[in-house]
Amino acid sequence: MRMRKTAALAAFLLAMGLALGGCGKKEASNELNLFNWSEYLPQELIEKFEEETGVRVNYNTYSSNEEMLAKIMTAPGMYDIAVSTDYMVDIMIQQKLLEEIGLEGIEGVENLGANYLDLAFDPGNRYSLPYMAGTALLAVNTSKVDFDIEEYADLWNPALENSIVVLDDQRAVMGLALKKLGKSINETDPGVLEAAARELAALKPNIKAFDSDSPKSLLISGEVSVGYVWNAEAVMAQKENPDIKIVMPEEGLYLWQDNFVIPKGAPNAENARKFISFMLRPENSKICSDSFPYTNPNAAALELIDEETRNNPGIYPDDSVYAQGEFLVDVGETTVVYDKIWTDFKQQ
Amino acid sequence: MRGILATISPVYLWMVLFMVVPLGLILLISFLQRGVYGDVKFHFTLENYRALADPLYVQVFLTSVGIALGTTVSCLLLGYPFAYFVAGTEKKHHRLLLVLIIIPFWTNSLVRTYAWILLLRTEGLINTVLLQLGWIQEPLQMLYSYGAIFLGMTYTLFPFMILPLYSIIEKLDKSLLEASADLGATPLQTFLQVTLPLTLPGIVAGSLLVFIPSLGYFFIPDLMGGGKHMIIGNLIKNQFLASRNWPFGSAISIILILLTLLVVLAYLKLLGGDKDDMGVM
Structure with missing residues (x-):
């Protein structure tokens, strides 16, 4: 009798474990599961994107690259888009955790400055596109x-x-x-x-x-x-x-650079590409750097940013800084x- | 039989799900190897424990134990007279005095730590006032030192010392003290030979409640000590984040758990194994 109870309990726990594990997998829907640093994306832009596309954004945050890596490793298919720093993009590519970014499906790549593209951690930008740098x-x-x-x-x-x-x-x-x-x-x-x-x-x-x-x-x-x-x-x-x-x-x-990436098995990868295209538009990119004064890799947005910020070498250093x-x-x-x-x- | 099972199984389920399973996982991972990219390789090894024998990590443990002991002693030295005073006041005041101790703890401890930073920093309130009064010529360097760490830790963990001390001092039979005085003992003798032995369980329980959490508190040394010291909590955190070395982090956690168990065992031994009366309430 007791044995059977124990077995039943074990079976129940196993089922619970499977059920909990199963929670990670999300079905494709008209949503965008966004995973980003905290204090890094104005709410205004999320609302604008939702209004424009009808896609509902679920905004999740993390406080270190390693935390992001651990979550993406343990829950594949949980996020549609994540922001990852240079060295971490490299690790994620090596670990086969990323979908190809699909440059042909993204509008506005030409807005990005040359200093921020085709870098050693992701030659040819197969898996990532720059978001912010510093x-x-x-x-x-x-x-x-x-x-x-x-x-x-x-x-x-x-x-x-x-x-x-x-x-x-x-x-x-x-x-x-x-x-x-x-x-x-x-x-x-x-x-x-x-x-x-x-x-x-x-x-x-x-x-x-x-x-x-x-x-x-x-x-x-x-x-x-x-x-x-x-x-x-x-x-x-x-x-x-x-x-x-x-x-x-x-x-x-x-130097550091944060990049958009699409985790492997993302249920709404197309929405992720829509979001990247949205963020690459100069007027949207400008809103982002107005709130968070990091280096904006978007050369087209630079023209909209006020002169004082644009000429501040602390934010926009000259090319020699990138070379050295x-x-x-x-x-x-x-x-x-x-x-x-x-x-x-x-x-x- | 079925009734009993129904009543106790939620407790077991809770313990298994939230205690046995996570602890088992930590134990398991502590015997595995770090993968190159920070994953875990299923390859049995004792290396993580062997690495901990390095004098560097022994020193980290000693520093942490030192800070925890210092915090415990200062909580005790401040807390004992206070608890004694509270227990000695009129009964109707007890609750008020204890509530006054508890109220600040309704605020998040992080916020309270930042408040201390505002008070102690070079251009903070204390330095400004002292400079204005002309009592000092140069601002005092109070923040980012061992002193600041002890202050922050003592402040945060103070109630854990007060409450068990108060409950045992309050139960103290006053007639014993009178008898001691009648038999010619000086107040000091009475304190050392009657009060102290009788309140020992409260002292030990309070010390334990302060010592154990202070071993793991790393945000106070980080914020008030300027992050200049490596203590066990930081070391474990670094293994799970910056170094992506989960096996080593797990091994340190296991050693910390064993250390804590050892302290609790010593406590039970000291009080003659009386598990029912943990001296608290």
Whole structure:
């Protein structure tokens, strides 16, 4: 009797598991399941798209690429369109998690600037199209720093003791040390990584805080004198506090680009293409960059954006920045080494 | 028989679905290998546990335990006199005083942490007032230090110490204290030899309730400590996100669970295995 009860319970649990697993699969319908970073798409545009096409948009958000990857891996067919950063597009292609983007079914690809197309993570844009881009750069409060900061090595100056905020991001901060050594931010040589770890140890006394969410508030309030932050944060800090100057070291910047991708098995892939075409229209793209001052890869939209923003080198740097800068590349097994160096660095 | 099964099966179902299954998964993954792209390879290995023996990770555990212990001690030192005071006031005031402790906790702890940041930062309220009064010439550097971490942790976990302490001090038989005084003991002797041993279960229960969560709290060290310290919570988070190393993250979680169980076992041993009276309420 008891055995049968246990068996029944086990069968029930199995059925529950299957049922829960089954929830992930969605049938094709007139919907668009959109998966994007939080604070990255104005509500206004979603409403406009719904009104124009009659497609209902389900907007889901995530707070890191890795979170997005985990959800797309465990629930295939759950999302029709996602936004993925450069190195993550590469991983998703390798993992066979993406549908081809289908350039012929998308209108407005010609609006995009050449700097943002055909990049190493997706040659020929078979799987992705650019959404927004940016860099990590230095923001310097000139009223608090009495020497010139021009290159990454200047951050190691003892005069900056306990006065720098850096991104709470292991690859970004490791990149800082690697660039100082004249190496690539995607270095995998153990000897070079060890040297970079020593550089980081020497930098630690100068770091006041690690903050990826809102380092601008530390810059604006004068809590720190220098920040190694995302460009949009530096630009917003500059608007609030005119003493803040943006510095783009000549060794080259850490570049990033977020891209539209269509996950494998997307039930409404056609709606996803409709949405990308909608977003590529200059007037819509402009609305997006008005709300979120990242670099807009849409060259046609640039003409609609106000001159002050367009001429701000922090947002729209000249071509040399793209030539010298580097995108993050997934370092595979070496990720574990990076993590260990990071743990050690924070532990000191 | 059928009636009993119907009553208890929801509890079992709940436990199996939300405890046994997830914990089993974590245990399983902790013995597997990390795939190149952050997936999990079904290949049995003890490597994840072996890697944890590295002095670096031992140090991370020690730092976390250190912060948790410091938080527990400061909660106890502040909480004991407070609980004693509350229990000593007129009965009708008890509820009010306890409610005053609880009320701030109706606000999200993240919001309260940001409030502390506004108070403590270089150009924050405290520095501004002190500078205006002329008591200091240079702003004090209060935020992003160990002190700030302890302050934030102590503040957040304080009620977990107060409530068990209060409940046991309140139950304390006052006639024992009178008897002790009548027999010639000084107040200090009475406290050390009568009050303290009798309230020990409350002290241990409160300490446990503060110690265990503070092992895993990583948002306070991140926000008030400026993210400058690596503690277990951050380490686990990094394995699941930035490093996409789920097997290693799972192994750390398992060790953390074992560590916590050890502390609970020590507690049960200390109180002579009296599981019914956890000293709480």
